[in-house]
Amino acid sequence: MNTPLPQSPGGASLLDAAMRSFAPQLPLAVAFSGGADSTALLLACAQRWPGQVVAVHVHHGLQSAADAFALQCEQLCARLAVPLKVCHVDARHAPGQSPEDAARQHRYAALTAAVSQPWPALEQPVRSLALAQHADDQAETLLLALSRGAGVAGLAAMPARWSRAGLEWHRPLLAVPGQALRDWLAVRGQDWIEDPTNADARYTRNRIRAQLLPALQQVFPQFRATFARSSRHCAEAAELLQELAESDLAQVGSPPQIASLQQLSRSRQANMLRHWLRSVHATTPSTAQLDQLLAQISACRTRGHRIQLKMGSGFVRRQGAVLDWYN
Template sequence: MALLHATWRAARDLAGQGAPVLPVHALHVHHGLSRFADDWRDHCARQCERWRAEGADLHFHVRHLGLQPQAGESLEALAREGRYRALADMARGAGCRVVLLAHHRDDQAETFLLQALRGAGAAGLAAMPRAIEREGLRWLRPWLARPRAEIEAYVAAHRIAHVEDDSNADPRHARNRLRLQVMPALREAFPQAPLALADAAARMQDAAECLGALADLDLAAVRDLDGRTLQAGPLAALSPARRRNLLRHWLAGAGPGGGVP
Protein backbone atom coordinates (compact mmCIF):
# COMPACT_ATOMS: atom_id res chain seq x y z
CA MET A 1 0.00 0.00 0.00
CA ALA A 2 2.91 2.33 0.70
CA LEU A 3 4.41 1.70 -2.74
CA LEU A 4 1.05 2.29 -4.44
CA HIS A 5 0.58 5.54 -2.50
CA ALA A 6 4.09 6.76 -3.34
CA THR A 7 3.68 5.81 -7.00
CA TRP A 8 0.41 7.61 -7.70
CA ARG A 9 1.60 10.71 -5.84
CA ALA A 10 4.82 10.75 -7.88
CA ALA A 11 2.80 10.37 -11.10
CA ARG A 12 0.48 13.20 -10.04
CA ASP A 13 3.39 15.49 -9.17
CA LEU A 14 5.08 14.83 -12.51
CA ALA A 15 1.86 15.65 -14.35
CA GLY A 16 1.65 18.88 -12.35
CA GLN A 17 5.08 19.82 -13.68
CA GLY A 18 3.94 19.42 -17.28
CA ALA A 19 4.93 15.79 -17.86
CA PRO A 20 2.49 13.43 -19.61
CA VAL A 21 -0.14 11.91 -17.34
CA LEU A 22 0.97 8.48 -16.18
CA PRO A 23 -1.96 6.29 -15.16
CA VAL A 24 -1.23 3.92 -12.29
CA HIS A 25 -2.74 0.43 -12.25
CA ALA A 26 -3.07 -1.41 -8.92
CA LEU A 27 -2.86 -5.16 -9.56
CA HIS A 28 -4.35 -7.32 -6.81
CA VAL A 29 -4.09 -11.11 -6.76
CA HIS A 30 -6.80 -12.92 -4.80
CA HIS A 31 -5.19 -16.24 -3.88
CA GLY A 32 -8.30 -17.63 -2.22
CA LEU A 33 -6.19 -19.21 0.51
CA SER A 34 -7.31 -17.11 3.48
CA ARG A 35 -10.79 -16.68 4.91
CA PHE A 36 -10.01 -12.94 4.85
CA ALA A 37 -9.12 -12.84 1.13
CA ASP A 38 -12.40 -11.17 0.11
CA ASP A 39 -11.91 -8.54 2.83
CA TRP A 40 -8.40 -7.77 1.55
CA ARG A 41 -9.69 -7.36 -2.00
CA ASP A 42 -12.47 -5.04 -0.83
CA HIS A 43 -10.04 -3.04 1.32
CA CYS A 44 -7.76 -2.43 -1.68
CA ALA A 45 -10.68 -1.46 -3.91
CA ARG A 46 -12.00 1.04 -1.34
CA GLN A 47 -8.55 2.54 -0.81
CA CYS A 48 -8.12 3.07 -4.55
CA GLU A 49 -11.52 4.79 -4.64
CA ARG A 50 -10.46 7.15 -1.84
CA TRP A 51 -7.21 8.01 -3.59
CA ARG A 52 -9.02 8.62 -6.86
CA ALA A 53 -11.13 11.14 -4.96
CA GLU A 54 -7.84 12.87 -4.05
CA GLY A 55 -6.89 13.18 -7.71
CA ALA A 56 -5.13 9.91 -8.41
CA ASP A 57 -5.32 8.53 -11.95
CA LEU A 58 -5.57 5.09 -10.39
CA HIS A 59 -7.18 1.93 -11.76
CA PHE A 60 -7.86 -1.21 -9.71
CA HIS A 61 -7.62 -4.73 -11.18
CA VAL A 62 -8.13 -8.06 -9.45
CA ARG A 63 -7.46 -11.64 -10.51
CA HIS A 64 -8.75 -14.68 -8.60
CA LEU A 65 -6.60 -17.82 -8.53
CA GLY A 66 -8.12 -21.27 -8.38
CA LEU A 67 -5.18 -22.96 -6.69
CA GLN A 68 -5.44 -26.73 -6.32
CA PRO A 69 -2.18 -28.06 -4.86
CA GLN A 70 -1.43 -31.72 -5.45
CA ALA A 71 -0.10 -34.08 -2.80
CA GLY A 72 3.48 -33.16 -1.94
CA GLU A 73 3.34 -29.89 -3.90
CA SER A 74 4.58 -26.70 -2.22
CA LEU A 75 1.69 -24.34 -1.64
CA GLU A 76 4.12 -21.42 -1.34
CA ALA A 77 5.68 -22.19 -4.72
CA LEU A 78 2.30 -22.75 -6.35
CA ALA A 79 0.97 -19.43 -5.02
CA ARG A 80 4.11 -17.56 -6.10
CA GLU A 81 3.99 -18.94 -9.64
CA GLY A 82 0.28 -18.22 -9.94
CA ARG A 83 0.73 -14.72 -8.54
CA TYR A 84 3.40 -13.72 -11.06
CA ARG A 85 1.41 -15.17 -13.96
CA ALA A 86 -1.64 -13.20 -12.84
CA LEU A 87 0.36 -9.99 -12.41
CA ALA A 88 1.85 -10.37 -15.90
CA ASP A 89 -1.56 -11.05 -17.47
CA MET A 90 -3.18 -8.08 -15.74
CA ALA A 91 -0.28 -5.76 -16.58
CA ARG A 92 -0.37 -6.65 -20.26
CA GLY A 93 -4.15 -6.37 -20.32
CA ALA A 94 -3.91 -2.86 -18.85
CA GLY A 95 -1.26 -1.81 -21.36
CA CYS A 96 1.48 -1.53 -18.73
CA ARG A 97 5.16 -1.96 -19.57
CA VAL A 98 6.50 -1.71 -16.02
CA VAL A 99 5.45 -3.60 -12.88
CA LEU A 100 6.61 -2.32 -9.48
CA LEU A 101 7.06 -4.76 -6.58
CA ALA A 102 7.39 -3.68 -2.96
CA HIS A 103 10.09 -6.06 -1.73
CA HIS A 104 12.52 -4.37 0.66
CA ARG A 105 15.97 -4.96 2.10
CA ASP A 106 14.76 -7.23 4.90
CA ASP A 107 12.98 -9.41 2.31
CA GLN A 108 16.23 -9.64 0.34
CA ALA A 109 18.20 -10.66 3.43
CA GLU A 110 15.66 -13.39 4.20
CA THR A 111 15.74 -14.65 0.62
CA PHE A 112 19.54 -14.85 0.68
CA LEU A 113 19.50 -16.89 3.89
CA LEU A 114 16.74 -19.20 2.67
CA GLN A 115 18.65 -19.89 -0.54
CA ALA A 116 21.85 -20.52 1.40
CA LEU A 117 20.05 -23.00 3.68
CA ARG A 118 18.73 -24.79 0.60
CA GLY A 119 22.27 -25.17 -0.74
CA ALA A 120 21.85 -22.76 -3.64
CA GLY A 121 24.71 -21.62 -5.85
CA ALA A 122 25.48 -18.12 -7.06
CA ALA A 123 22.24 -17.81 -9.06
CA GLY A 124 20.11 -18.66 -6.02
CA LEU A 125 22.18 -16.56 -3.62
CA ALA A 126 21.70 -13.60 -5.96
CA ALA A 127 18.17 -13.57 -4.49
CA MET A 128 15.81 -11.00 -6.04
CA PRO A 129 16.99 -8.69 -8.84
CA ARG A 130 16.22 -5.00 -8.56
CA ALA A 131 15.27 -4.93 -12.25
CA ILE A 132 14.58 -7.68 -14.77
CA GLU A 133 13.00 -8.00 -18.21
CA ARG A 134 10.63 -10.93 -18.58
CA GLU A 135 7.92 -11.72 -21.13
CA GLY A 136 7.86 -8.21 -22.52
CA LEU A 137 7.54 -6.55 -19.09
CA ARG A 138 10.08 -4.73 -16.96
CA TRP A 139 9.82 -5.76 -13.30
CA LEU A 140 11.28 -3.28 -10.81
CA ARG A 141 11.81 -3.43 -7.06
CA PRO A 142 12.53 0.23 -6.26
CA TRP A 143 12.66 -0.31 -2.50
CA LEU A 144 15.01 -3.30 -2.44
CA ALA A 145 17.72 -1.24 -0.74
CA ARG A 146 15.28 0.27 1.80
CA PRO A 147 14.77 -1.29 5.25
CA ARG A 148 11.28 -2.27 6.34
CA ALA A 149 11.45 0.33 9.13
CA GLU A 150 11.52 3.16 6.56
CA ILE A 151 8.39 1.80 4.87
CA GLU A 152 6.63 1.49 8.22
CA ALA A 153 7.56 5.10 8.99
CA TYR A 154 6.12 6.18 5.62
CA VAL A 155 2.87 4.34 6.34
CA ALA A 156 2.62 6.01 9.74
CA ALA A 157 3.46 9.49 8.40
CA HIS A 158 0.76 9.29 5.71
CA ARG A 159 -1.72 7.32 7.82
CA ILE A 160 -2.09 4.67 5.15
CA ALA A 161 -4.59 1.96 5.98
CA HIS A 162 -3.12 -1.47 5.34
CA VAL A 163 -3.72 -5.14 6.06
CA GLU A 164 -1.50 -7.58 7.90
CA ASP A 165 -1.67 -11.07 6.37
CA ASP A 166 -2.51 -13.45 9.21
CA SER A 167 -0.52 -16.24 7.54
CA ASN A 168 2.68 -14.27 8.23
CA ALA A 169 2.50 -15.57 11.80
CA ASP A 170 2.26 -19.23 10.72
CA PRO A 171 5.59 -20.96 11.59
CA ARG A 172 4.84 -23.84 9.21
CA HIS A 173 6.21 -21.67 6.40
CA ALA A 174 10.01 -21.57 6.16
CA ARG A 175 10.21 -17.82 5.54
CA ASN A 176 8.02 -17.12 8.56
CA ARG A 177 10.22 -19.25 10.82
CA LEU A 178 13.24 -17.36 9.57
CA ARG A 179 11.55 -13.96 10.01
CA LEU A 180 10.02 -14.65 13.42
CA GLN A 181 12.64 -16.82 15.11
CA VAL A 182 16.01 -16.41 13.39
CA MET A 183 16.20 -12.82 12.17
CA PRO A 184 15.47 -11.17 15.57
CA ALA A 185 18.29 -13.17 17.18
CA LEU A 186 20.58 -12.43 14.25
CA ARG A 187 19.88 -8.69 14.46
CA GLU A 188 20.51 -8.71 18.19
CA ALA A 189 23.91 -10.35 17.71
CA PHE A 190 24.76 -8.50 14.46
CA PRO A 191 22.71 -5.28 14.07
CA GLN A 192 23.90 -4.78 10.48
CA ALA A 193 22.97 -8.32 9.42
CA PRO A 194 20.12 -7.37 6.99
CA LEU A 195 22.33 -4.82 5.24
CA ALA A 196 25.29 -7.21 5.07
CA LEU A 197 23.16 -10.06 3.70
CA ALA A 198 21.52 -7.82 1.10
CA ASP A 199 24.97 -6.58 0.04
CA ALA A 200 26.12 -10.20 -0.25
CA ALA A 201 23.14 -10.91 -2.53
CA ALA A 202 24.16 -7.97 -4.73
CA ARG A 203 27.69 -9.37 -5.04
CA MET A 204 26.24 -12.77 -5.91
CA GLN A 205 24.25 -11.12 -8.71
CA ASP A 206 27.54 -9.89 -10.18
CA ALA A 207 29.10 -13.32 -9.69
CA ALA A 208 26.15 -15.10 -11.34
CA GLU A 209 26.35 -12.77 -14.34
CA CYS A 210 30.07 -13.44 -14.71
CA LEU A 211 29.59 -17.20 -14.39
CA GLY A 212 26.90 -17.09 -17.05
CA ALA A 213 29.17 -15.17 -19.42
CA LEU A 214 32.00 -17.65 -18.81
CA ALA A 215 29.65 -20.59 -19.43
CA ASP A 216 28.56 -19.04 -22.75
CA LEU A 217 32.21 -18.80 -23.85
CA ASP A 218 32.95 -22.38 -22.81
CA LEU A 219 29.73 -23.64 -24.37
CA ALA A 220 30.66 -22.12 -27.72
CA ALA A 221 33.97 -24.00 -27.58
CA VAL A 222 32.63 -27.44 -26.61
CA ARG A 223 29.26 -27.60 -28.36
CA ASP A 224 29.09 -29.99 -31.29
CA LEU A 225 28.08 -28.89 -34.78
CA ASP A 226 24.49 -30.01 -34.23
CA GLY A 227 24.27 -27.42 -31.42
CA ARG A 228 22.57 -29.88 -29.06
CA THR A 229 25.41 -32.11 -27.84
CA LEU A 230 28.78 -31.46 -26.25
CA GLN A 231 32.18 -32.71 -27.40
CA ALA A 232 33.81 -34.92 -24.78
CA GLY A 233 37.38 -33.88 -25.56
CA PRO A 234 37.04 -30.09 -25.19
CA LEU A 235 34.73 -30.60 -22.21
CA ALA A 236 37.30 -32.76 -20.42
CA ALA A 237 39.98 -30.15 -21.07
CA LEU A 238 38.17 -27.65 -18.85
CA SER A 239 38.84 -27.48 -15.12
CA PRO A 240 36.30 -29.33 -12.94
CA ALA A 241 34.82 -26.06 -11.71
CA ARG A 242 34.35 -24.75 -15.25
CA ARG A 243 32.83 -28.07 -16.35
CA ARG A 244 30.31 -27.94 -13.53
CA ASN A 245 29.49 -24.32 -14.33
CA LEU A 246 29.05 -25.08 -18.03
CA LEU A 247 26.88 -28.16 -17.40
CA ARG A 248 24.59 -26.31 -14.98
CA HIS A 249 24.21 -23.55 -17.55
CA TRP A 250 23.56 -25.99 -20.40
CA LEU A 251 21.11 -28.16 -18.48
CA ALA A 252 19.16 -25.06 -17.50
CA GLY A 253 18.92 -24.10 -21.16
CA ALA A 254 20.33 -20.67 -20.39
CA GLY A 255 22.86 -20.53 -23.22
CA PRO A 256 22.01 -19.57 -26.80
CA GLY A 257 20.34 -22.61 -28.31
CA GLY A 258 21.14 -24.50 -25.11
CA GLY A 259 19.14 -27.05 -23.25
CA VAL A 260 18.99 -30.81 -23.18
CA PRO A 261 17.60 -32.65 -26.23
Protein backbone atom coordinates in the same frame (compact mmCIF):
# COMPACT_ATOMS: atom_id res chain seq x y z
CA MET B 1 4.81 14.58 -13.96
CA ASN B 2 6.97 13.87 -10.90
CA THR B 3 5.58 15.14 -7.61
CA PRO B 4 8.19 15.57 -4.83
CA LEU B 5 7.77 13.26 -1.86
CA PRO B 6 7.60 14.90 1.56
CA GLN B 7 10.27 14.00 4.06
CA SER B 8 9.33 11.65 6.90
CA PRO B 9 11.01 11.46 10.29
CA GLY B 10 13.29 8.61 11.37
CA GLY B 11 13.65 5.42 9.38
CA ALA B 12 10.60 6.23 7.27
CA SER B 13 12.74 8.60 5.18
CA LEU B 14 14.42 5.51 3.73
CA LEU B 15 11.34 4.98 1.59
CA ASP B 16 11.52 8.54 0.34
CA ALA B 17 15.16 8.00 -0.64
CA ALA B 18 14.33 4.74 -2.40
CA MET B 19 11.52 6.37 -4.36
CA ARG B 20 13.69 9.27 -5.46
CA SER B 21 16.11 6.80 -7.09
CA PHE B 22 13.28 4.77 -8.68
CA ALA B 23 12.88 5.74 -12.34
CA PRO B 24 10.61 3.25 -14.12
CA GLN B 25 9.23 3.62 -17.60
CA LEU B 26 5.67 4.89 -17.34
CA PRO B 27 2.84 3.96 -17.13
CA LEU B 28 3.57 1.83 -14.04
CA ALA B 29 1.59 -1.03 -12.48
CA VAL B 30 1.99 -1.89 -8.80
CA ALA B 31 1.34 -5.39 -7.44
CA PHE B 32 -1.00 -4.51 -4.58
CA SER B 33 -1.85 -7.09 -1.90
CA GLY B 34 -3.09 -4.52 0.60
CA GLY B 35 -0.33 -5.37 3.09
CA ALA B 36 1.91 -2.70 4.57
CA ASP B 37 4.67 -3.14 1.99
CA SER B 38 2.55 -2.84 -1.14
CA THR B 39 0.34 -0.15 0.44
CA ALA B 40 3.38 2.04 1.07
CA LEU B 41 4.67 1.39 -2.45
CA LEU B 42 1.33 2.18 -4.07
CA LEU B 43 0.83 5.39 -2.10
CA ALA B 44 4.34 6.59 -2.88
CA CYS B 45 4.03 5.79 -6.59
CA ALA B 46 0.54 7.32 -6.93
CA GLN B 47 1.77 10.46 -5.22
CA ARG B 48 4.84 10.77 -7.43
CA TRP B 49 3.22 9.90 -10.77
CA PRO B 50 -0.46 10.85 -10.55
CA GLY B 51 -2.49 9.50 -13.45
CA GLN B 52 0.33 7.16 -14.54
CA VAL B 53 -0.09 4.38 -11.95
CA VAL B 54 -2.44 1.39 -11.90
CA ALA B 55 -2.71 -1.49 -9.44
CA VAL B 56 -3.24 -5.26 -9.65
CA HIS B 57 -4.55 -7.33 -6.75
CA VAL B 58 -4.21 -11.11 -6.97
CA HIS B 59 -7.07 -12.88 -5.17
CA HIS B 60 -5.61 -16.28 -4.28
CA GLY B 61 -8.81 -17.63 -2.74
CA LEU B 62 -6.82 -19.53 -0.13
CA GLN B 63 -8.43 -18.04 2.99
CA SER B 64 -11.85 -16.83 4.07
CA ALA B 65 -10.66 -13.22 4.41
CA ALA B 66 -9.57 -12.97 0.76
CA ASP B 67 -12.79 -11.21 -0.32
CA ALA B 68 -12.38 -8.65 2.46
CA PHE B 69 -8.77 -8.06 1.39
CA ALA B 70 -9.87 -7.35 -2.19
CA LEU B 71 -12.61 -4.98 -0.97
CA GLN B 72 -10.14 -3.00 1.14
CA CYS B 73 -7.81 -2.72 -1.86
CA GLU B 74 -10.69 -1.48 -4.02
CA GLN B 75 -11.61 1.17 -1.45
CA LEU B 76 -8.07 2.53 -1.14
CA CYS B 77 -7.55 2.58 -4.91
CA ALA B 78 -10.85 4.44 -5.35
CA ARG B 79 -9.71 7.04 -2.82
CA LEU B 80 -6.38 7.41 -4.62
CA ALA B 81 -8.02 7.46 -8.09
CA VAL B 82 -5.80 4.53 -9.07
CA PRO B 83 -7.36 2.02 -11.50
CA LEU B 84 -7.39 -1.49 -10.02
CA LYS B 85 -7.78 -4.96 -11.49
CA VAL B 86 -8.60 -7.86 -9.19
CA CYS B 87 -7.38 -11.20 -10.60
CA HIS B 88 -8.85 -14.42 -9.21
CA VAL B 89 -6.52 -17.42 -9.36
CA ASP B 90 -6.60 -21.00 -8.15
CA ALA B 91 -3.37 -21.07 -6.15
CA ARG B 92 -3.66 -24.59 -4.75
CA HIS B 93 -0.34 -26.41 -4.95
CA ALA B 94 0.31 -29.58 -6.90
CA PRO B 95 1.58 -32.77 -5.19
CA GLY B 96 5.23 -32.27 -4.28
CA GLN B 97 5.04 -28.49 -4.74
CA SER B 98 5.32 -26.09 -1.81
CA PRO B 99 2.29 -23.85 -1.18
CA GLU B 100 4.55 -20.77 -1.30
CA ASP B 101 5.99 -21.74 -4.68
CA ALA B 102 2.54 -22.46 -6.14
CA ALA B 103 1.16 -19.13 -4.92
CA ARG B 104 4.18 -17.29 -6.29
CA GLN B 105 3.90 -18.88 -9.74
CA HIS B 106 0.17 -18.17 -9.97
CA ARG B 107 0.72 -14.62 -8.77
CA TYR B 108 3.38 -13.82 -11.37
CA ALA B 109 1.29 -15.32 -14.16
CA ALA B 110 -1.75 -13.29 -13.07
CA LEU B 111 0.25 -10.07 -12.83
CA THR B 112 1.71 -10.56 -16.30
CA ALA B 113 -1.71 -11.27 -17.82
CA ALA B 114 -3.37 -8.32 -16.07
CA VAL B 115 -0.87 -5.66 -17.06
CA SER B 116 -0.72 -6.94 -20.64
CA GLN B 117 -4.41 -6.15 -21.14
CA PRO B 118 -5.62 -2.65 -22.09
CA TRP B 119 -6.25 -0.15 -19.30
CA PRO B 120 -8.98 2.32 -20.39
CA ALA B 121 -7.66 4.96 -17.99
CA LEU B 122 -4.24 4.97 -19.66
CA GLU B 123 -3.31 6.39 -23.04
CA GLN B 124 -0.62 3.76 -23.63
CA PRO B 125 0.17 0.23 -22.42
CA VAL B 126 1.76 -0.42 -19.04
CA ARG B 127 5.53 -0.54 -19.45
CA SER B 128 6.74 -1.34 -15.93
CA LEU B 129 5.57 -3.36 -12.93
CA ALA B 130 6.71 -2.77 -9.36
CA LEU B 131 6.81 -5.33 -6.56
CA ALA B 132 7.04 -4.42 -2.88
CA GLN B 133 9.64 -6.84 -1.54
CA HIS B 134 11.90 -5.04 0.91
CA ALA B 135 15.19 -5.46 2.79
CA ASP B 136 13.81 -8.03 5.23
CA ASP B 137 12.44 -10.11 2.35
CA GLN B 138 15.85 -9.96 0.68
CA ALA B 139 17.59 -11.12 3.86
CA GLU B 140 15.10 -13.98 4.23
CA THR B 141 15.73 -15.03 0.63
CA LEU B 142 19.48 -15.07 1.18
CA LEU B 143 19.15 -17.10 4.39
CA LEU B 144 16.89 -19.62 2.66
CA ALA B 145 19.44 -19.94 -0.16
CA LEU B 146 22.23 -20.52 2.37
CA SER B 147 20.14 -23.19 4.12
CA ARG B 148 19.83 -25.04 0.79
CA GLY B 149 23.56 -24.81 0.03
CA ALA B 150 22.89 -22.66 -3.03
CA GLY B 151 25.61 -21.41 -5.36
CA VAL B 152 26.25 -17.80 -6.31
CA ALA B 153 23.13 -17.62 -8.50
CA GLY B 154 20.94 -18.51 -5.53
CA LEU B 155 22.88 -16.29 -3.14
CA ALA B 156 22.30 -13.35 -5.49
CA ALA B 157 18.77 -13.45 -3.98
CA MET B 158 16.16 -11.20 -5.62
CA PRO B 159 17.17 -8.84 -8.44
CA ALA B 160 16.14 -5.20 -8.20
CA ARG B 161 15.28 -5.05 -11.89
CA TRP B 162 14.77 -7.44 -14.81
CA SER B 163 12.86 -7.80 -18.08
CA ARG B 164 10.22 -10.43 -18.79
CA ALA B 165 7.16 -10.75 -21.02
CA GLY B 166 7.78 -7.35 -22.59
CA LEU B 167 7.77 -5.59 -19.21
CA GLU B 168 10.37 -3.99 -16.98
CA TRP B 169 10.00 -5.49 -13.50
CA HIS B 170 11.22 -3.56 -10.45
CA ARG B 171 11.74 -4.05 -6.74
CA PRO B 172 12.47 -0.49 -5.63
CA LEU B 173 12.26 -1.20 -1.87
CA LEU B 174 15.05 -3.77 -1.45
CA ALA B 175 17.11 -1.32 0.61
CA VAL B 176 14.20 -0.39 2.90
CA PRO B 177 13.47 -2.40 6.11
CA GLY B 178 9.90 -3.52 6.63
CA GLN B 179 9.55 -1.44 9.80
CA ALA B 180 10.50 1.71 7.88
CA LEU B 181 7.53 1.12 5.55
CA ARG B 182 5.20 0.81 8.53
CA ASP B 183 6.66 3.99 10.02
CA TRP B 184 6.04 5.79 6.72
CA LEU B 185 2.41 4.66 6.70
CA ALA B 186 1.93 5.57 10.36
CA VAL B 187 3.07 9.13 9.67
CA ARG B 188 0.27 9.36 7.10
CA GLY B 189 -2.36 7.67 9.24
CA GLN B 190 -2.77 4.93 6.62
CA ASP B 191 -3.78 1.44 7.75
CA TRP B 192 -3.08 -1.82 5.94
CA ILE B 193 -4.08 -5.47 5.84
CA GLU B 194 -2.37 -7.86 8.26
CA ASP B 195 -2.45 -11.25 6.56
CA PRO B 196 -2.87 -13.86 9.34
CA THR B 197 -0.75 -16.37 7.41
CA ASN B 198 2.27 -14.15 8.02
CA ALA B 199 2.26 -15.39 11.62
CA ASP B 200 1.93 -19.07 10.69
CA ALA B 201 5.06 -20.80 12.03
CA ARG B 202 4.61 -23.68 9.59
CA TYR B 203 6.20 -21.51 6.92
CA THR B 204 9.99 -21.23 7.04
CA ARG B 205 9.99 -17.58 6.00
CA ASN B 206 7.74 -16.69 8.91
CA ARG B 207 10.04 -18.45 11.38
CA ILE B 208 13.03 -16.60 9.93
CA ARG B 209 11.16 -13.30 10.23
CA ALA B 210 9.96 -13.90 13.78
CA GLN B 211 12.99 -15.63 15.29
CA LEU B 212 16.13 -15.16 13.22
CA LEU B 213 15.95 -11.57 11.99
CA PRO B 214 15.51 -10.10 15.50
CA ALA B 215 18.57 -12.04 16.67
CA LEU B 216 20.58 -10.81 13.70
CA GLN B 217 19.43 -7.26 14.41
CA GLN B 218 20.74 -7.54 17.94
CA VAL B 219 24.14 -9.01 17.00
CA PHE B 220 24.66 -7.37 13.59
CA PRO B 221 22.57 -4.15 13.42
CA GLN B 222 23.64 -3.48 9.82
CA PHE B 223 22.94 -7.00 8.58
CA ARG B 224 20.37 -5.90 5.98
CA ALA B 225 22.88 -3.67 4.21
CA THR B 226 25.76 -6.15 4.45
CA PHE B 227 23.59 -9.06 3.28
CA ALA B 228 22.45 -6.96 0.33
CA ARG B 229 26.07 -6.17 -0.51
CA SER B 230 26.98 -9.86 -0.44
CA SER B 231 24.04 -10.64 -2.70
CA ARG B 232 25.20 -7.99 -5.18
CA HIS B 233 28.68 -9.55 -5.20
CA CYS B 234 27.12 -12.95 -5.85
CA ALA B 235 25.00 -11.51 -8.65
CA GLU B 236 28.13 -10.14 -10.32
CA ALA B 237 29.90 -13.49 -9.93
CA ALA B 238 26.87 -15.32 -11.33
CA GLU B 239 26.88 -13.03 -14.36
CA LEU B 240 30.56 -13.80 -15.02
CA LEU B 241 29.94 -17.55 -14.66
CA GLN B 242 27.04 -17.27 -17.09
CA GLU B 243 29.23 -15.54 -19.66
CA LEU B 244 31.95 -18.18 -19.22
CA ALA B 245 29.42 -21.00 -19.55
CA GLU B 246 28.03 -19.54 -22.77
CA SER B 247 31.54 -19.21 -24.19
CA ASP B 248 32.52 -22.76 -23.18
CA LEU B 249 29.32 -24.24 -24.59
CA ALA B 250 29.96 -22.50 -27.89
CA GLN B 251 33.40 -24.14 -28.00
CA VAL B 252 32.37 -27.60 -26.75
CA GLY B 253 29.18 -27.72 -28.79
CA SER B 254 25.57 -28.61 -28.06
CA PRO B 255 25.22 -31.49 -27.45
CA PRO B 256 28.61 -31.35 -25.72
CA GLN B 257 31.55 -33.19 -27.31
CA ILE B 258 33.03 -35.35 -24.56
CA ALA B 259 36.64 -34.95 -25.74
CA SER B 260 36.29 -31.15 -25.85
CA LEU B 261 34.59 -31.14 -22.47
CA GLN B 262 37.49 -33.08 -20.95
CA GLN B 263 39.86 -30.26 -21.93
CA LEU B 264 38.13 -27.96 -19.42
CA SER B 265 38.81 -27.89 -15.69
CA ARG B 266 36.32 -29.73 -13.49
CA SER B 267 34.83 -26.43 -12.30
CA ARG B 268 34.33 -25.18 -15.85
CA GLN B 269 32.81 -28.51 -16.85
CA ALA B 270 30.32 -28.23 -14.01
CA ASN B 271 29.52 -24.62 -14.85
CA MET B 272 28.99 -25.38 -18.54
CA LEU B 273 26.94 -28.52 -17.94
CA ARG B 274 24.59 -26.70 -15.55
CA HIS B 275 24.13 -24.01 -18.17
CA TRP B 276 23.56 -26.56 -20.97
CA LEU B 277 20.97 -28.50 -18.99
CA ARG B 278 19.19 -25.38 -17.79
CA SER B 279 19.19 -23.37 -21.03
CA VAL B 280 18.73 -26.17 -23.57
CA HIS B 281 16.74 -28.75 -21.62
CA ALA B 282 15.07 -26.65 -18.90
CA THR B 283 16.29 -28.88 -16.09
CA THR B 284 18.62 -28.41 -13.14
CA PRO B 285 20.73 -31.26 -11.72
CA SER B 286 21.40 -31.72 -8.04
CA THR B 287 24.96 -31.34 -6.79
CA ALA B 288 25.20 -35.11 -6.25
CA GLN B 289 23.95 -35.84 -9.78
CA LEU B 290 26.41 -33.41 -11.34
CA ASP B 291 29.30 -34.86 -9.30
CA GLN B 292 28.43 -38.31 -10.65
CA LEU B 293 28.39 -37.02 -14.22
CA LEU B 294 31.73 -35.26 -13.81
CA ALA B 295 33.28 -38.48 -12.47
CA GLN B 296 31.96 -40.42 -15.47
CA ILE B 297 33.26 -37.81 -17.92
CA SER B 298 36.71 -38.02 -16.33
CA ALA B 299 36.69 -41.83 -16.62
CA CYS B 300 35.37 -41.87 -20.18
CA ARG B 301 38.52 -42.84 -22.13
CA THR B 302 37.33 -45.77 -24.26
CA ARG B 303 34.67 -46.23 -26.94
CA GLY B 304 32.81 -48.74 -24.81
CA HIS B 305 32.48 -46.52 -21.75
CA ARG B 306 28.78 -46.15 -21.02
CA ILE B 307 27.22 -43.07 -19.43
CA GLN B 308 23.57 -42.98 -18.38
CA LEU B 309 22.72 -40.98 -15.29
CA LYS B 310 19.64 -39.34 -13.79
CA MET B 311 20.03 -35.60 -14.27
CA GLY B 312 17.34 -33.17 -13.13
CA SER B 313 14.02 -34.21 -14.63
CA GLY B 314 15.60 -36.57 -17.16
CA PHE B 315 18.74 -38.51 -18.02
CA VAL B 316 22.13 -37.76 -19.55
CA ARG B 317 23.68 -40.54 -21.61
CA ARG B 318 26.61 -40.99 -23.94
CA GLN B 319 25.77 -41.13 -27.63
CA GLY B 320 28.98 -41.84 -29.44
CA ALA B 321 31.27 -38.83 -29.00
CA VAL B 322 28.69 -36.58 -27.35
CA LEU B 323 26.46 -36.30 -24.29
CA ASP B 324 22.73 -36.40 -24.93
CA TRP B 325 19.76 -35.69 -22.66
CA TYR B 326 16.30 -37.26 -22.68
CA ASN B 327 13.30 -37.62 -20.39
